[in-house]
Amino acid sequence: MSKLPNVTTSIFTVMSKMAAEYNAINLSQGFPNFPVDERLTDILARLSKENVHQYTPMAGYPPLMNKIARLTFDSYKRIINPELELLVTAGATQGIFTTILALVKEKDEVIILDPSYDSYESPVLLCNAKPVRVALNDDYTPNWDRIEKACSAKTKLMIINNPHNPTGKILTENDFIQLKNLLEKYPDITILSDEVYEYITFEEKHISAHTKDFLLDRCVMVSSFGKSFHITGWKIGYTIAPEHLMKEIKKVHQFLVFSVNSISQFAINEYLDIVDVNLLGKFYQEKRDYFQKLLQNSRFELKPCEGTYFQVASYATISNEDDVTFCKNLIIDHGVAAIPISTFYSDHKDQKLIRFCFAKDDFTLESASEKLCQI
Structure with missing residues (x-):
């Protein structure tokens, strides 16, 4: 009997496979197609010939952990103890999975705000716990009344994603006030804050949970x-938590991956000395603005994008098809791959919205936009 009977092939895999089959331009999966910084690849090439190929300590390569602690302070003025409050993980998804397995017990409840990343629910189910999916408002702001009504004495974890995938929204100061009020009523709830796009924000910087004492x-x-x-x-990613939570997370981590790829840790440790993460927002804002300009004469209605490298668009004036069908036909008939937003909802709520990834080189964006503007 399957432990995840309702889990099928992810929509990202489906759309990328179709894109390959039909030789379509892939704006579906969230990965860049432009070259990696040569400074990083040069570091990697040099390190490949050095003695960096054996296990690192379970929690991470100590010099890298110190650099992460410094990055956290420089970015958010938060002081962490890297030895006790930090864990290098095999990607952010492993950090999420490990955290949920460590902190959620059978029959606990976990609040997940929809539309949501598909890797949130499965580890909750594997814990024999209950995912409680709560929809955001139609403008993708949190509905705190609805969220509070979904909480109970069984609620042990709430997952927030800021900046938000797939919508590109960022939480406001008022959202954190509402969150603080809710947590005062439910002192047993722990927050899992997924901030993987933390340095990819535009007109406004996102407000990190790192900056909130509560x-x-x-x-x-x-x-x-x-x-x-x-x-x-x-x-490769990392997780930061207070010592009493990190102790439990590390217990699971050591039996899941033990330690993360060594050469990547050594390379990033050196790269952090020369890279400026504060330039990322400007870099991706230029891509967002260019993509939006290219599509200004299309029939798609582009929604606000405050962060991430995703652009949500409405096709309501183009077709009455459901969004999954529309995305499949977009590949077959027009040669561009996107992601249907309904797949991020537990009830597959269809609002005629799709998600494009604009983390692509200019030629790719131009080629895709030319096709999209012909629809």
Whole structure:
């Protein structure tokens, strides 16, 4: 009997496979197609000939952990103890999975805000716990009344994603006020804050959970070097949590992967000395603005994008098809792959919205936009 009977092939795999079959331009999966910084690949090439190929300590390569602690302070003025409050993970998804397995017990409840990343629910189910999916408002702001009504004495974890995938929204100061009020009523709830797009924000910087004193003792932060440095295939991220939570997370981590790929840790440790993460927002804002300009004469209605490298678009004036069918036909008939937003909802709510990834080189964006503007 399957432990995940309702889990099928992910929509990302489906759309990327179709894109390959039909030789379509792939704006579906969230990965960049432009070159990695040569400074990083040069570091990697040199290190490949050095003695960096054996296990690192379970929690991570100590010099890298110290650099992450410094990055956290420089970015958010938060002081962490890297030995006790930090864990290098095999990608952010492993950090999320490990955290949920460590902190959620059978019959616990976990609040997940829809539309949501598909890797949140499965580890909850594997814990024999209950995922409680709560829809955001139609403008993708949190509905705190609805969220509070979904909480109970059984609620042990709430997952927030900021900046938000797939919508590109960022939480406001008022959202954190509402969250603080809710947590005062439910002192047993821990927050899992997925902030993998933390350095990819535009007009406004996102407000990190790192900056909120009321969260520091009851929040697990998940970050991604893969997203920040355009190296998604390296599968390396990190998790920050107070010592009492990190002790439990490390217990699971040591039996899941034990330690993360050594050479990537050594390479990123050196790269952090020369890279400026604060330039990422400007870099991706230029791509967002260019993509939006290319589509301004299309029939798609582009929704606000405050962060991430995703652009949500409505096709309501183009077709009455459901969004999954529309995306499949978009590949077959027009040669562009996107992701249907309904697949991020537990009830597959269809609002005639799709998601494009604009983390692509200009030629790819231009070629895709030319096709999209012909629809």
